[in-house]
Amino acid sequence: MIKIAPSILAADFSKLAEEVKEVEAAGAALIHIDVMDGHFVPNITMGAIVVEALRPVTKLPLDVHLMIENPNLYIEQFAKAGADYITVHVEACPHLHGTLQLIKSHGVKSGVVLNPHTPIETILHVLDEIDLVLIMTINPGFGGQKFLHSVVPKVKQLADIIRERGLPIEIEIDGGINEETIIPCVEAGATILVAGSAIYNAPDRAEALRRIKAAGEG
Ligand code: DX5
Ligand code: ZN
Numbered sequence: 001m002i003k004i005a006p007s008i009l010a011a012d013f014s015k016l017a018e019e020v021k022e023v024e025a026a027g028a029a030l031i032h033i034d035v036m037d038g039h040f041v042p043n044i045t046m047g048a049i050v051v052e053a054l055r056p057v058t059k060l061p062l063d064v065h066l067m068i069e070n071p072n073l074y075i076e077q078f079a080k081a082g083a084d085y086i087t088v089h090v091e092a093c094p095h096l097h098g099t100l101q102l103i104k105s106h107g108v109k110s111g112v113v114l115n116p117h118t119p120i121e122t123i124l125h126v127l128d129e130i131d132l133v134l135i136m137t138i139n140p141g142f143g144g145q146k147f148l149h150s151v152v153p154k155v156k157q158l159a160d161i162i163r164e165r166g167l168p169i170e171i172e173i174d175g176g177i178n179e180e181t182i183i184p185c186v187e188a189g190a191t192i193l194v195a196g197s198a199i200y201n202a203p204d205r206a207e208a209l210r211r212i213k214a215a216g217e218g
Helices: 013-025 048-057 075-081 096-105 120-129 149-165 182-188 205-217
Strands: 003-006 031-036 062-067 085-089 109-114 132-136 170-174 192-195
Touching: 003 031, 003 205, 013 031, 013 048, 013 205, 031 048, 048 062, 048 075, 062 192, 075 085, 075 096, 085 096, 085 132, 096 109, 096 120, 109 120, 120 149, 132 149, 149 170, 149 182, 182 192, 182 205, 192 205
Parallel strands: 003 192, 031 062, 062 085, 085 109, 109 132, 132 170, 170 192
Antiparallel strands: none
């Protein structure tokens, strides 16, 4: 069983509530919210007020992907706004273990994100602190980029470690996911797949979501 997490980065921001309800009705499992600060990544998107506005709109878990520097300063805000998952980039967290504890102290599920070049070794000592690892298959900052196939072996490497250790950690993939690229990701062990443009830029979002999910489930 795989879960599809539509990224609202590719949605129409002038009618965000409807955009979220549409993918919920179509079978989305989580709503992926891309937070960018213009420093960690060269783009600015949305903050905790958007999470707060969407909280009453959907029953789905809100999966907040923080692409920001100094995430510790904002974790409480996002938790209070209604985030169910908060994921932070390893590359932005010099005190990663403490940051993960901070997320958990607010009763929110915690996750770490690895950029395409960042090795699994950087998170081996925090696996007991996390619910989720998000592996980027693009360089973060923008939707609509091409999937980086070179990252897939890293997904498999992590899946093997998680299995060997018997840990209840989910693997999420983000970037360039569509009906084709989802297949190697699921084969490698991913269970949550983010898709932005492949869903929201499709003429029929419900159909696109179902097709991507069906492709992943083989
Ligand atoms: C990029 C974001 C992704 C993005 C994915 O930095 O983290 O979640 O929205 O968009 P697609 O699916 O279009 O690659
Ligand atoms: Zn994302």
